[in-house]
Amino acid sequence: MENGEKRDELLIKAKKLVAYIEEGNEQAAEETLNSMTITREQNLFNEVGQLTRQLHDNLASFASEGQLTELTDKEIPDAKERLNYVLKLTDEAATTTLNAIDDILPVTDKMQKTSEALSKKWRKFVGRELSLTEFRAMSGEITEFLDASCENSDFVHKKSNEIVMAQGFQDLTGQIITKVIVLVQEVEESLVNLVRIAGSQKNEAEDIVIHKKEALEGPLVPGIEVEGAVNNQDDVDDLLSSLGF
């Protein structure tokens, strides 16, 4: 009905406009034309206003779900901390490993050279080409070499264990990166939802359910406070002993 009224009104104005133009009444024609345009603009404004209000409401209800705010306020900065910690852990592991190898290589190189030299002398001895003085010298060198071998094997063993322990970074960084991947997925979903809300009708915002899983906390990351977390093994031991362990 409203549309019908509007059409009638428009028709009347249009007829008047034609009449004024035919009469040559320019001023009246101009006024009529203006009043027609104003009505049109008014409608457009109303519509834009309505859309804006809808968008505002939807965004407000979206934000009140807390999801986007939490993501930007907490989770994304946390993710940065986590990734920085990954960098630190990988750096430490690489350094530990390379240092251990730097320590090992000179020892094995020296052993290799000594055993090569001794091996030559030993062959001469077996071939009865060694004088008594030379034999005595070799005998001393062999004793020294055997003692050093024991010591060096222990040393290499100890350093190898350091290398093994350093590989623990892979588990920890793996867990941290997995958490960040989950976060990236959540951000992606949130953005998709935001786009959907911006282009949709009112009620849709209510349909959006954020399915955030109850996740395990994973490795401790310096700079990220986790409520109720212990700081180290001593804390764990204290807690357990307070429970009668």
Add this chain to the structure above:
Amino acid sequence: MDKNMKILVVDDFSTMRRIVKNLLRELGFTNLDEADDGQTALPKLKAGSYDFLVTDWNMPGMTGIELLKAVRANPDTANMPVLMVTAESKREQIIEAAQAGVNGYIIKPFTAATLKEKLDKIFERNAS
């Protein structure tokens, strides 16, 4: 401590399984087996003859805490010592594990000395 005891090491990260096995070997244990989560560990444990379980907490499929509870619920394995080696460090989790009957709890990253200390403690207590 019987160095021939059969030990199952459960962790979803193969590097960590290797590290733990390596450390145990270092401590003289040679009878070592592994599983990558609770779901694969449980049938192995049920098949029997394991003396000790070392498990992570956060694993896909079946977590370490669920595995611990399942082990305690089965009369055949109810008394098996269980050591948890995990990055999970919330007090409520440690308490949950203690209540479920864990024998030791180590948080990652850990040292060889910590592992040895906890093993000694577990088997000292079990022997007495």
